[in-house]
Amino acid sequence: MSTAAPPAAGPPGFDPVRLLDALGLPVPLPGGGLPLARLDGGTGPAVTVAAALTPAARAVAAQRGTPLLVVVPPPGLGPARPDGAPARPDGAPARPDGNPASGVAASGVASTGDSAAAVGGGASAAPILAVRGATAGTGSTGNGGGVNKPWPVVVAASSPWAVAGADCGLLVGEQGPADRSGLDEPAAADLIRRFLDLSVGERPVEPAPAGPSLIEIVPFAVDAAYDPEAVLAAVVDGGRWVELAAGAAPEVLTVVARIGGRPVGVTMSRPAGNGGLLTPAGCARVERLLDWCERGGRPWVSLVDTAGVETGADAISQEALRRAAARARSAEVTKLAVVVGRAVGLAATVLGAVGARADLVLPWPRARLSLTPPPPDLDPAEAGRLAAADRAATEGDLLDVIHPDETRARLIELLDLVRGRREYGERPGVAQ
Amino acid sequence: MADRGGWDEALAALAARREAGRQLGGPAAVERLHARGKLTARERIGLLFDPGSFRELGELVTGVVEVPGRPDREAPADGVVAGWGQVEGRTAMVVADDGTITAGARGPGGNRKAARIRDLAAQNGYPLELLLESSANRFQSMMGAQFAGASGGGSAGTSPPAAPWQSTGRSPVVCAVLGTALGAASFQTMDAEFSTLADGTAAMALAGPPVVQGGIGVEATPQDLGSGEVHATITGFVDHVAPDEADAIASVRRFLAFFPSSSWELPPRVPNGDPADRTSPELADLVPLDHRKPYDMGRVVRTIVDHGELLELRPRYARNIIVGYARIDGWTVGIIANQPRHLGGIVDVKAVIKAVRFAQICNAYNIPLVFLQDQPGFIVGPDSEREGALRQVVRLMNTAYGATVPMVTVLVRKAYGFSTWLLGGRAVGADHVVAWPSGAISLAAPEIGVATLLRNELAQGELSEERQLELYASYRKMSQARWAAYDFRIDDVIDPAHTRGHLAAVLAMVEGRRRAQLRTRRSFDTA
Numbered sequence: 033m034s035t036a037a038p039p040a041a042g043p044p045g046f047d048p049v050r051l052l053d054a055l056g057l058p059v060p061l062p063g064g065g066l067p068l069a070r071l072d073g074g075t076g077p078a079v080t081v082a083a084a085l086t087p088a089a090r091a092v093a094a095q096r097g098t099p100l101l102v103v104v105p106p107p108g109l110g111p112a113r114p115d116g117a118p119a120r121p122d123g124a125p126a127r128p129d130g131n132p133a134s135g136v137a138a139s140g141v142a143s144t145g146d147s148a149a150a151v152g153g154g155a156s157a158a159p160i161l162a163v164r165g166a167t168a169g170t171g172s173t174g175n176g177g178g179v180n181k182p183w184p185v186v187v188a189a190s191s192p193w194a195v196a197g198a199d200c201g202l203l204v205g206e207q208g209p210a211d212r213s214g215l216d217e218p219a220a221a222d223l224i225r226r227f228l229d230l231s232v233g234e235r236p237v238e239p240a241p242a243g244p245s246l247i248e249i250v251p252f253a254v255d256a257a258y259d260p261e262a263v264l265a266a267v268v269d270g271g272r273w274v275e276l277a278a279g280a281a282p283e284v285l286t287v288v289a290r291i292g293g294r295p296v297g298v299t300m301s302r303p304a305g306n307g308g309l310l311t312p313a314g315c316a317r318v319e320r321l322l323d324w325c326e327r328g329g330r331p332w333v334s335l336v337d338t339a340g341v342e343t344g345a346d347a348i349s350q351e352a353l354r355r356a357a358a359r360a361r362s363a364e365v366t367k368l369a370v371v372v373g374r375a376v377g378l379a380a381t382v383l384g385a386v387g388a389r390a391d392l393v394l395p396w397p398r399a400r401l402s403l404t405p406p407p408p409d410l411d412p413a414e415a416g417r418l419a420a421a422d423r424a425a426t427e428g429d430l431l432d433v434i435h436p437d438e439t440r441a442r443l444i445e446l447l448d449l450v451r452g453r454r455e456y457g458e459r460p461g462v463a464q
Numbered sequence: 465m466a467d468r469g470g471w472d473e474a475l476a477a478l479a480a481r482r483e484a485g486r487q488l489g490g491p492a493a494v495e496r497l498h499a500r501g502k503l504t505a506r507e508r509i510g511l512l513f514d515p516g517s518f519r520e521l522g523e524l525v526t527g528v529v530e531v532p533g534r535p536d537r538e539a540p541a542d543g544v545v546a547g548w549g550q551v552e553g554r555t556a557m558v559v560a561d562d563g564t565i566t567a568g569a570r571g572p573g574g575n576r577k578a579a580r581i582r583d584l585a586a587q588n589g590y591p592l593e594l595l596l597e598s599s600a601n602r603f604q605s606m607m608g609a610q611f612a613g614a615s616g617g618g619s620a621g622t623s624p625p626a627a628p629w630q631s632t633g634r635s636p637v638v639c640a641v642l643g644t645a646l647g648a649a650s651f652q653t654m655d656a657e658f659s660t661l662a663d664g665t666a667a668m669a670l671a672g673p674p675v676v677q678g679g680i681g682v683e684a685t686p687q688d689l690g691s692g693e694v695h696a697t698i699t700g701f702v703d704h705v706a707p708d709e710a711d712a713i714a715s716v717r718r719f720l721a722f723f724p725s726s727s728w729e730l731p732p733r734v735p736n737g738d739p740a741d742r743t744s745p746e747l748a749d750l751v752p753l754d755h756r757k758p759y760d761m762g763r764v765v766r767t768i769v770d771h772g773e774l775l776e777l778r779p780r781y782a783r784n785i786i787v788g789y790a791r792i793d794g795w796t797v798g799i800i801a802n803q804p805r806h807l808g809g810i811v812d813v814k815a816v817i818k819a820v821r822f823a824q825i826c827n828a829y830n831i832p833l834v835f836l837q838d839q840p841g842f843i844v845g846p847d848s849e850r851e852g853a854l855r856q857v858v859r860l861m862n863t864a865y866g867a868t869v870p871m872v873t874v875l876v877r878k879a880y881g882f883s884t885w886l887l888g889g890r891a892v893g894a895d896h897v898v899a900w901p902s903g904a905i906s907l908a909a910p911e912i913g914v915a916t917l918l919r920n921e922l923a924q925g926e927l928s929e930e931r932q933l934e935l936y937a938s939y940r941k942m943s944q945a946r947w948a949a950y951d952f953r954i955d956d957v958i959d960p961a962h963t964r965g966h967l968a969a970v971l972a973m974v975e976g977r978r979r980a981q982l983r984t985r986r987s988f989d990t991a
Contacts, residue, residue, distance in 0.1 A: 247468070391587075392521075392584075425522075425524040426524055426526045428522060428573030428574065429576060431525075432522065
């Protein structure tokens with residue numbers, strides 16, 4: 033989306049050869065088109081490799097039923113071909129006129145990933161990546177999905193503006209709006225591997241790591257500090273996740289993980305510091321995760337503890353909040369919210385706890401749900417009583433209150449039950 | 465560092481509230497219910513689901529019963545127990561009225577709970593079981609203007625209610641009437657894909673005794689207004705009138721085993737050890753060749769289907785036609801069969817009403833229809849005309865022509881008249897029509913044909929009895945089903961003993977078409 037000009041001189045980009053090598057993909061390979069290869073020397077999952085995020089590359093990957101791995105060559109290493117097939121990462125000129133600079137310049141000013149792919153123009157470059165184990169394609173990822181099933185996309189690029197389409201599954205970059213930046217090739221390869229492991233196919237349930245009871249980790253008082261990552265680790269399979277938009281907004285963690293063997297997107301409030309007040313950047317983070325959930329038909333699980341919003345009165349931040357709330361409401365994914373602590377106002381909607389058409393909302397006994405922060409002239413005990421989760425459960429607005437240690441088991445059970453937007457498809461005729 | 469004290473207190477309060485919900489209206493109320501031959505909501509749910517599979521939602525909901533001049537009373541679970549569980553390993557949702565609290569009437573919290581379960585079932589394509597005691601709103605919570613904002617049973621609170629009909633043909637709603645179902649409960653039952661009523665302890669009507677007394681000054685008990693007997697024989701509104709609650713709930717389980725969870729799935733195929741190619745030589749003996757001799761078509765059906773198991777619907781209403789679910793080689797089928805034992809199997813107005821509803825439901829849920837024909841045609845005459853025969857025949861016509869589900873027909877004996885087309889004829893698109901050698905097809909029986917065509921001669925006594933018999937014999941020969949097979953107006957003439965194997969093969973053949981039609985919604989009307 034950004035049309036920012038490329039930096040005059042940045043750090044050297046990913047070396048595509050080194051990244052592919054670190055991923056265990058054979059380099060260089062003879063062949064052409066959009067190569068299909070397996071990670072880790074042929075033992076890992078199959079991926080379709082492209083040099084740009086183009087519709088054609090997506091279509092081919094979807095047809096094969098593999099994730100799409102886009103390794104965008106940095107400026108100077110040659111542009112992609114129009115169909116998104118990899119250019120030569122060895123630095124050889126990609127254009128028939130032998131002038132790599134022309135392609136680079138065009139690529140640098142491209143405003144979207146797709147057009148970045150289209151500017152190279154050259155079609156005669158000898159492709160360096162090729163198919164190995166190509167016939168092992170479709171079923172090899174452990175997921176029997178058909179051609180219409182959206183598959184995860186991983187983009188590794190040193191020039192984020194070249195792949196600014198916000199819908200890719202994981203964007204590993206050198207800098208800028210990437211999910212993770214500043215990684216060297218082995219670290220990036222490790223992240224990509226973990227991401228694919230978490231997001232492709234269903235797996236047997238892997239228990240969360242044994243740990244202390246969550247009521248030892250989280251104090252009962254709703255304003256007391258605790259370690260949200262310890263809570264998350266107790267909820268997701270193996271305590272493992274890959275963070276999207278890492279570091280973008282401290283008040284909310286957005287991750288890809290598995291619960292009960294099933295890939296899910298998780299948002300987790302981080303109330304430490306400002307009480308989890310949601311900022312416009314946090315809203316953007318949540319929307320980014322919802323993109324991922326919606327594209328892949330993944331359930332959204334939200335662990336909510338937010339004291340409200342931290343937006344100025346300015347129109348831009350109000351708009352960001354309003355848009356994120358509408359997005360949370362309209363997202364056509366399975367939505368399960370666990371209210372860990374506070375769920376206040378529109379921030380609670382953005383995080384799926386109130387008014388976001390969640391399939392089920394499960395509060396912990398310490399949860400407090402309210403439209404506004406408690407007014408200063410109200411007795412805190414009375415404010416707590418009014419906002420208490422068990423009051424909502426008693427009146428039938430919420431259907432249960434759960435013990436924190438039940439969280440994971442209940443989520444697994446409900447992800448199984450609430451298959452609607454995942455398997456049943458449309459939401460048949462029920463006004464909401 | 466953790467505030468254990470706060471946790472312990474809160475968790476203990478939660479456990480206490482759950483326990484209160486489990487006690488329902490208390491031991492005395494439970495005992496009163498039992499004394500009336502009834503079960504509690506939890507006992508009913510225990511019978512409905514596979515052991516240990518029930519998962520409750522809204523256990524903490526607690527209502528308040530307010531009666532002027534009396535102290536307020538807590539209503540644990542607010543009159544409704546709800547959640548989900550497994551029936552033969554498949555997920556289904558349940559909303560069960562609690563007869564121990566204000567006779568099964570709900571408060572607003574109970575309504576919200578029930579609405580949420582209903583939405584979850586509809587959105588996710590699960591069957592919804594309604595175990596109805598009253599399902600009414602608590603009178604006092606509807607007095608005054610609160611009534612204006614009350615929801616009819618769909619999404620509560622934030623949005624307009626979803627009318628029950630919106631979900632017909634999507635995921636099945638099953639109603640077990642176990643108390644006096646009035647208002648919403650009776651509407652839902654009329655709309656349900658399957659309904660059952662516990663005879664003696666339950667009743668269903670549009671309006672109850674107080675309203676009847678006030679409205680037209682007539683004293684009537686709920687049983688007078690809508691007993692099991694009334695609905696089994698006169699209205700035909702209830703699919704299965706059960707001798708008791710346990711049998712009613714067992715029938716729900718039997719029904720669900722035949723049915724898909726939603727119209728987006730095919731019904732489960734359950735191989736059950738009855739060989740597809742099992743032959744039934746006894747069939748030829750069951751059916752007399754003389755068209756006027758009655759026999760029991762129910763026995764024919766049970767001989768053909770897996771293990772003789774037929775879930776017959778409305779068996780005492782329009783007994784001249786049999787409808788019900790069965791399996792053939794594990795495939796769920798909907799059987800529609802004329803019953804010559806009653807009224808000679810004639811198709812009258814009630815038979816059409818019974819067949820149309822059944823065919824529409826099978827069509828909505830991708831359940832192939834198997835027709836067994838032995839019929840003299842539609843009933844005629846002033847009585848049936850006044851009963852509205854024309855409208856019902858046209859409804860059947862529209863249903864038959866509109867059906868997209870596979871239809872397979874076995875012509876057992878006679879197939880006379882237009883009704884033959886509409887109940888599984890090739891004319892309305894039956895996939896496969898076979899006849900037994902005993903089969904006869906014609907616009908009309910020979911006697912009627914002669915009487916119509918040679919009306920004048922008959923009137924003037926110009927036709928000798930001998931000549932008439934000759935003519936009948938010649939018509940009878942012309943009507944033999946084999947002629948239709950010779951020029952492929954029907955698919956085949958088969959040995960009755962091989963009917964089962966033949967049907968099994970055809971059902972396997974049409975499987976692909978059923979798959980292709982999934983995800984097209986076909987709703988049904990409620991008549």
